[in-house]
Amino acid sequence: MAEQVISPDLGFVKDVIASGGESLKKCFQCATCSVVCNLAPDDKPFPRKEMIYAQWGLKDRLISNPDVWLCHQCSDCTAYCPRGAKPGEVLGAVRKLAIEHYSFPSFLGKAVGKPQFLVLLFAIPVVVLFIVLALLGNLNLTAIPRGEDGGIVYAKFMPEIYIEVIYIAVSAFVVFSFVMGIRRYWKDMSVDKKGQILAAGSILGTIASIIGEILAHKRFEKCELTKERKISHFLVFYSFIGLAITAAWGVFYLYVLHRESPYPLTDPMKWLGNAGALGLLIGITLVVIYRSRNKEKAGIGSYFDWLLIVVIAAIAVTGMAAQCLRLAEVAVLAYPVYFLHLVFVFFLFAYAPYSKMAHMVYRTVAMVFTKHAEKGVEIVTKAG
């Protein structure tokens, strides 16, 4: 056998341990995990090899490894692990470090993963929105103009145009950041595959089939211990889609039909919005319930996991509460709650490339790459 020089990155080992993979060193490589995992393929299955890469600090074999993302953390591996090494949690930690590694700018990637920066990260939207309110002279909540019927109108507290400018700017930054991350990630994966990827056919077909798979939540179905997670993730996922459509619908009302908010609850747009909010609330509650129920066997998750869960839950709660308080005309609470809602939405969007939210991008890219590379390998073998 050819001699191999292993150069461990001890800092990486420490990072994995600090990111929720503290059980890492208990692994004794029995490979139970790779077998009980229904998502792991026959060829180079995970997560056993990832466990030893992580123990040995082989950062370069993990960070750009698409297998890390093919794992959906069903936690069947963790439940059956004879040593309590929790491969599911370790891979979760590796994914967090992968997000951090590919994030642009990287200081934000580091900050989102660390609790000590949490206040600072929240301070940014708070300060930005506060300045806008101060400039508008809307800090005195009792002086904010009401609608024609005397009801609370959030657009008079924080006019849509300011929200749009801020959030469109943020979105542009997020897209740019993701593009930078994906480019580097794709390049690293291609290098590992030694260019075989180039032999593959149309990538669009692959992307379409992967998106179809994601929409149907096919892979979640293969989980055993946490099979109910399909329901909770499904709810959260489609609620977000529903809410995104609602937002676009609102823009259409405002700028195309020139209808001012608030819209009556009888409006179909409000139906969709409320259904989305309710779905989000139920979905994220189920996430918390399922995680707590399975914590003995699957592990409770890391700071990184819970940050996203809490932010999503906060968006759902403050969104629903803002609407209820507006209708109940409790101005003293309604405006601050709406303000908080905007802060949490900002947090979710602006930090998406650095938080666990980025999983939707990196996992999709990894799934596309793997499927694409498989095709590439196939073509190469046939040609040879």
Place this chain on the structure above:
Amino acid sequence: MAVEKTKSILVVGGGISGITTAVEAAEVGYEVTLIEKNPYLGGRVNQLNKYFPKLCPPNCGLEINFRRIKNNPRVKFYTMAEVEKISGTEGDFDVTIRLEPRFVNENCTACNACVEACLIERPNEFNFGMDKTKAIYLPHDFSFPLRYVIDEKYCTKEKCNKCVEVCTYNAIDLNMKPQSLSLKVGSIVWATGWNPYDATKIDNLGFGTYQNVITNMMMERLASQNGPTKGKILRPSDGKEPSRIAFVQCAGSRDENHLPYCSYVCCLASMKQATYIREQYPEAEIFVFYIDIRAPARAERVYMKALKDEKIKFIKGKVAKIEEDPTTRDLTVTAEDALTLQKIHEKADMVVLATGMAPITRESKIPAGVSYDTDGFILLNTGVAGMYAAGCSLKPIDVYSSVQTATAAALKAIQSASGGVRR
């Protein structure tokens, strides 16, 4: 001697360890009472086909010991006996023993007439349920004492009475009641032994659901001349001669969900059992799936020999999934070969789970304040003066090492009982 001590010793457990302690102590002049829960002495060794180090059948080690017991008036033994209560201290224990009724007395000549007359069957636990005996039965061919026994759970007693009618020796007494026995002893040796780990608890390996998934102890019975198949290794579902056999090492061992420790003997036992198969079926393919092979000391040679055998394939990866074809009852075992990075699905006629040894004291504690380790084994320093442990009640070990611990326990028990020079 300041205080008159009782110069007698109680040994609890009549397996190879308990027998050894009993005869060693008796042969240097101490009164020994040996009690055994089963209706026969010899324990788990009886169930083996061959055992290390010499790969001899159980009678080669047990027969001489039974002879030593028979010839030595200082050893009294009771089968179907368990300790009920203990009081007192070192040198002066009062022990109450409960004797379960056997329903067959010393008149029994093992003529088998009763078995022929008996109409009721019971699963044969000696063969791990792979065959049946009558409600009156001889535990196994090599039973010592050579005397039949009635299983009270199955026998309908006087309603049937057939065995009593055919017994010409007046050996059957259906009215036998449990008895109590009081003893004064100076020291007690616990040689309570082990149970095979309950493989039905390993829910991903199909034991108890798939008939052709057996344990290593069942394999010993299948290979034994006095086993359910008369020594011919046949798979349970259809009696077919197996041609592909997979051994699953560490089945429920070194696993915090089951037995967290290594049972020390299972790797070697599987390699031994591979030789049983090789002798009967020279063309059979054997697969041994392992985490790492633990072949301590002299066992290394056995391992090296097995490695050279082209019919035995070692695969580094624990089997974590077994599936059954419901029509053929053939099995597919899945493991990741850590050396090739491939998940492999190997077809097998029969799968042998190398299950470990769980101390009896894991489930049921003994009626004395001795200390246990976290796995339920009795600590070498039991924490109670005058009480000692031997064999697999201490740790999972082979016969050879058990006998060493038994001899050591005999020496300590003698010192306690004599109240003389000690420690």
